[in-house]
Amino acid sequence: MIIKIDKVLEKLEDEIDIIKSKLIKTPKMISISDNLTSATRSYLKSQKKIANKYGIDFSVIETDDIVKDLNKYNNDKNIDGIFVSRPLKNKNYQEIDIARLLNPNKDIEGLSVYNMGEMVYENEYFVPCTAESAIKILENCMDLEGKNIVVIGRSINVGKAAAIMLERKNRSATVTITNSRTKNLKELTMKADAVIVAIGKAEYLTKDFIKEGTYIIDVGINFKNGKLFGDVSKDLYDKNYYITPVPGGVGTITSTILMRNVFRAAIKNIKQ
């Protein structure tokens, strides 16, 4: 059974509308890239499309020196939100350098060191968008309190962030976070009420791992032979399992959260 995301989308759009009604100017987002490959151009084109849909002023900034430019745009009052396109070309900079440098008030991806700390303290104004998307969809399916949730994959901005947000007060799930060294994954997933899978392996999760009635949030975006696959095998697309579709599931909500965050950043910008 496919998990529907329309109610989650609707709520995000309601929040955008409320913020919009309070703003007197159009929010401004930039996507900064030192690596404008054709894949990146295509991705940023779709970002522009959704930004325009929500009435956001959107520009791509090409740079040779991402740190110098981030320092500049961090302090530019005309810019509300900054998206940093990955992967970086300049290998002198790591993810953590960007995460330390980016102005937390403009951090629409929720990846800055400071905002990760706020997440640990259970404040979720700007948190990693994909993790937030997975949780928002899951919360719309079930009351998380006391549920056993297994997170497969521990990337900082997806698996780890989702686990941190799931166990917090007001959600109170019992969370197990697994990784490639986990010895008893099947035993864990077989007892789960829900599984979030974010390991980036096409069709990894099969019926062998999952009991009927389990909710599965598929965060994977994998291309194989030019076709798009999630991390969940098609054998689970069956009336006895609940699964987010790929595409049209987590990714759609993630993009909308990114846009909602531009509006939130615009509110922050006014208050500075």
Place this chain on the structure above:
Amino acid sequence: MIIKIDKVLEKLEDEIDIIKSKLIKTPKMISISDNLTSATRSYLKSQKKIANKYGIDFSVIETDDIVKDLNKYNNDKNIDGIFVSRPLKNKNYQEIDIARLLNPNKDIEGLSVYNMGEMVYENEYFVPCTAESAIKILENCMDLEGKNIVVIGRSINVGKAAAIMLERKNRSATVTITNSRTKNLKELTMKADAVIVAIGKAEYLTKDFIKEGTYIIDVGINFKNGKLFGDVSKDLYDKNYYITPVPGGVGTITSTILMRNVFRAAIKNIKQ
């Protein structure tokens, strides 16, 4: 069987010695309190004792306005490390206000928002001392890779922080974090290779929950009828279980980590 902590202590003291040999001045730590009750005074007296043991210049600062004073000491080059005594008397300030305000470079308790974010990014220069203590002791007992570890309790600075640090690369444990809403705690703990218990309930964890051979890190410090108890019941003090003692276990290492962090802060201060 009691888990011995001497090797963990020794390593911390070695790190202190190495830093000490590089410093030309005595590190300076302050403990700031707006609430000098007799319990706080007694705690700070023991803090002074251990600070003196390691050659740290230590003062207690009494304040009526913790935010004003933190702003002052944050920028005082003569102060290396700042400890904020809890609970705060002034209820206008929450933990998060202090965590946002404190200079991360002087954050010897590892509780600032910024340093929590660094922890998520797997950098552990200043992380919550009690969580670090629990992990250091456990790491000294076993290779954590692929082990099933259950963390009981999700306070931000103990359970949650420990869970985040256990699942990271270079440790790669499979971590389950439980809370008071967890429905199948016994089932989870019965399969654990190790349990970290940090819920603050005297003698909570009994033989019913734990299979023989399990390692148990007892973070509890509970007073009952004037006597000190951990979170682990005495019925587990038996040759078939491995347990950290209370007192003389996690608490001892935590205090030493706090002191080690003053030395680390002194190094940071030089580099500013």
